[in-house]
Amino acid sequence: MLRPCDMMAVCMARLICDGETVFHGVSSHLPLVAVLLAKQTHAPQAVHLNIPGGVDPQRPTLEAFTSAGGTLLETAQAQFPLSEVFDLSMRGGLDVAFLSGVQFDNRGGVNASVIGDYRKPKVRLPGGAGSAVLIPTAKRAIIWRTKHDRRTFCETLDFLTARGNVSDIITPLCHFKMYAGELILHSIHPNVTIAEIAENTGFPIRYLAQTTTPPPTEEELAALRDIDPLDYRNLEFR
């Protein structure tokens, strides 16, 4: 049985090209595992950047409570902390930033701030962390979101935390891609129907071709178990 967390981790990893600089932040176990997977498979020269500042940690011990802990620095070869990762992005040197949010429209807008009014919110969300500066400056902002429903993928955002270079959005159901300024369906994960995606998306689903996301290979699944033996990639689904 293919689990959404494994499909998402693999789908995110495949978007990382060899040699690219890649950053993930807090609350980001799925992208953390995806970066390690990419480096162990097709992109060994990708540069793994993170908040504690460990450049390319070697087989780090993952921690459940954080994706920004000291173990990412412990086995790294160089230090390059958060402030410098931001600086890198500001001067155009960051290839990929993994970010999330709570609402997304079909024009690459992200809301991670509030539901309702900003000053008197119905729901105060954690906040966009790096989103407002990274989404416009990183070459590609790859979004992951483990919820796929009509409140998440909606026509109108309650608040625009950031818009900019969102390139892909990965959910448990599918892989969206930005194409000519519009978020379109790129591929449907195995065992999911297009009707299911349409039902759970608050804007019309458009696509160029109906394709299925290639399922994880045996090699990818074995690497996932090796990198993340305690299954933290599944934390958001527990």
Place this chain on the structure above:
Amino acid sequence: MNKLMDLAAAMAQIPDGAMVGLGGNTLNRAPMAAVMALACQGKQGLRLVKTAGGMDVDLLCFAGCVSSVDAGFISYETQYSLCQHYRSAVQAGKVQANEHACYTVISALRAASYGIPFMPVRGLVESDLVTANEYFAQVKDPFSGDILNAVRAIQPDVSIVHVHMADARGNAVIEGPQYDDILLSRASKTVILTAERIVGDGYFAASSRKADIPHFMVSAVVHAPRGAAPGACHGVHGVSDGELHSFLALADAEALTQWLTRRHVHA
């Protein structure tokens, strides 16, 4: 000068309404012992500053100590989920959430540490944060004429940083990730340290590892082993799952008071 004092005396230096920078990142090396002491002393109107906060901000909001929070992200991360007390205090209008991108907190602290009133920032190209918050504005590059976004400087009255090692004068070392704590120390008017370990006066002079925070920036040093618990302190201890759950289960302010008292007695 010997700046060693107990935690209560150090926290008593912080007046109501102070702007307080908090070290660490989410559940990593946040100055939790100091935060709990602030709550016990019933501080009011604190204006908190942090790039990514967690239990520290949540607990102070729960205890009613906070008037505003300037931060990019407030959550326990995934495992312990959302900061419900921060959230409900903001939703009830008791606490003003000043949302930044983490980088604009860094840029605002850099401005303070450079002694300038604001810092231009890239990004924020299309964001409601810019119009919703008066600490963002647009500036013209005097050389090219280009328009840039800018963030107003943030100079905390005091920052509280939990460190691995300090001497009695306030020279301090952070092992492992330093997060934004060194910048915080330079941007703030003064620094209060809580330290896992106090070393002798000659320690740093004899060591090849010099202090990250020099003594002249520091006004108080507190010996506080496990001062980041129930959060983690890299290389010393991980998170205390039981204590975190007992805190997250607290129903109201009275339960919080009992929890803080029980913890204080055990300490």
